[in-house]
Amino acid sequence: MSETSRIIAATQAVSAPNYAPLPIVIHRGDGVWVWDVEGRKYLDCISAYSSLNQGHRHPKIIAALRAQANLLTLTSRAVHNDRMGTFLATLCAYCDMQMALPMNTGAEAVETAIKLARKWGYRRKGIARDSAEIIVCRNNFHGRTTTIVGFSSQAQYRDDFGPYSAGFKLIDFGDAKQLEQAISPHTAAFLLEPIQAEAGVHVPGDGYLDAVREICSRHEVLLLLDEIQTGFGRTGKAFAYQHERQAKPDLLIVGKALGGGVFPVSAVLGARALLELLQPGDHGSTFGGNPLAAAVGQAAVEVIVEEDLAARATQLGARLRRGLESLDSPHVTDVRGRGMLLGVQIAAQSGTARDFAERLLERGVLCKDTHAQVLRLAPPLIIDATQIDWLLEQAAFALQ
Numbered sequence: 001m002s003e004t005s006r007i008i009a010a011t012q013a014v015s016a017p018n019y020a021p022l023p024i025v026i027h028r029g030d031g032v033w034v035w036d037v038e039g040r041k042y043l044d045c046i047s048a049y050s051s052l053n054q055g056h057r058h059p060k061i062i063a064a065l066r067a068q069a070n071l072l073t074l075t076s077r078a079v080h081n082d083r084m085g086t087f088l089a090t091l092c093a094y095c096d097m098q099m100a101l102p103m104n105t106g107a108e109a110v111e112t113a114i115k116l117a118r119k120w121g122y123r124r125k126g127i128a129r130d131s132a133e134i135i136v137c138r139n140n141f142h143g144r145t146t147t148i149v150g151f152s153s154q155a156q157y158r159d160d161f162g163p164y165s166a167g168f169k170l171i172d173f174g175d176a177k178q179l180e181q182a183i184s185p186h187t188a189a190f191l192l193e194p195i196q197a198e199a200g201v202h203v204p205g206d207g208y209l210d211a212v213r214e215i216c217s218r219h220e221v222l223l224l225l226d227e228i229q230t231g232f233g234r235t236g237k238a239f240a241y242q243h244e245r246q247a248k249p250d251l252l253i254v255g256k257a258l259g260g261g262v263f264p265v266s267a268v269l270g271a272r273a274l275l276e277l278l279q280p281g282d283h284g285s286t287f288g289g290n291p292l293a294a295a296v297g298q299a300a301v302e303v304i305v306e307e308d309l310a311a312r313a314t315q316l317g318a319r320l321r322r323g324l325e326s327l328d329s330p331h332v333t334d335v336r337g338r339g340m341l342l343g344v345q346i347a348a349q350s351g352t353a354r355d356f357a358e359r360l361l362e363r364g365v366l367c368k369d370t371h372a373q374v375l376r377l378a379p380p381l382i383i384d385a386t387q388i389d390w391l392l393e394q395a396a397f398a399l400q
């Protein structure tokens, strides 16, 4: 029995089967590469769903982790620590926002934004207590808590997990008219992803987010953007909404790459007047804003800026996209996305995206299907042109 089979069997014996991982066991990572326990090397085009924009074990981030680990790791928010303030200042400057509330996972940050929007609805907009509505999009992905899956339109995410929280209304993504029609005097907020990544990398039409921003402002509805997957340079800008002219949200929700590929760090950012609505005791998290997370998060943001990873995503993402298109594969019906977040649509008669992910795996490329017919390619943003060209050579074989 191979080392790989042995570890997978031992893991499956004790691990709840809520994932179906590719049949490899990763042991080490460095930059864009990971190695499995058999010593095989792979180019990581999953990047933990865009959590590894800075690559595996970025030296600056690991140095920050080590230095902080030698000083102080956790205090809880019962006292101040000397790292959180500088981290949040760096993050606010990067996000062009006044205040931030640190959490850990993405789903927690989304929950935080929902709480903020509701409190704002009651205290500022004057919505009657317990009747606030938040509009969300079909095919959304905002995480896995019970409140969040309650407004998922994906049966598998949602069925069997009810009863669900009330107060959410679904509309189609990409259709600003539907937003305008769905708004009522009870509407506190509109929550959406600027690109629906999990749903298969769906980019809305040009002008959609600008129109959404205008409609929200006109109806006194908060715009909540979930940039957990699209943020920190992934799409070629700091945040995906910046591809539009004036789509700045009221609350910006970030996570994933904010943790620098080390561990979960998330946050909600917005204007002081909004964030101030949460008073002591209203909300919290034992680990949120801990000094280790603050040190890692600060280094993670600094690497994005210092290495101009957004510009790399634009240049090298275009190279990857052009390369994929010029393969002219009979199995590919569409290549879409923005920057270094690409979706490759696999023709139904050619098999599933999972089949192609496994073919790529054999050639040393780690990528995964998102929904049955879409392969998502999202390598670390530190990838270089030679590595992109190597990836294209492997794709040429796997997609022929």
Ligand SMILES: *Cc1c(COP(=O)(O)O)cnc(C)c1O
Pocket (backbone or CB within 6 Å): 049, 104, 105, 106, 107, 108, 110, 141, 142, 143, 144, 193, 197, 198, 226, 227, 228, 229, 230, 255, 256, 264
């Ligand atoms: C991953 C993701 C989340 C959830 O983040 P977790 O850290 O897994 O809780 C929420 N929204 C989007 C857009 C995501 O990609």
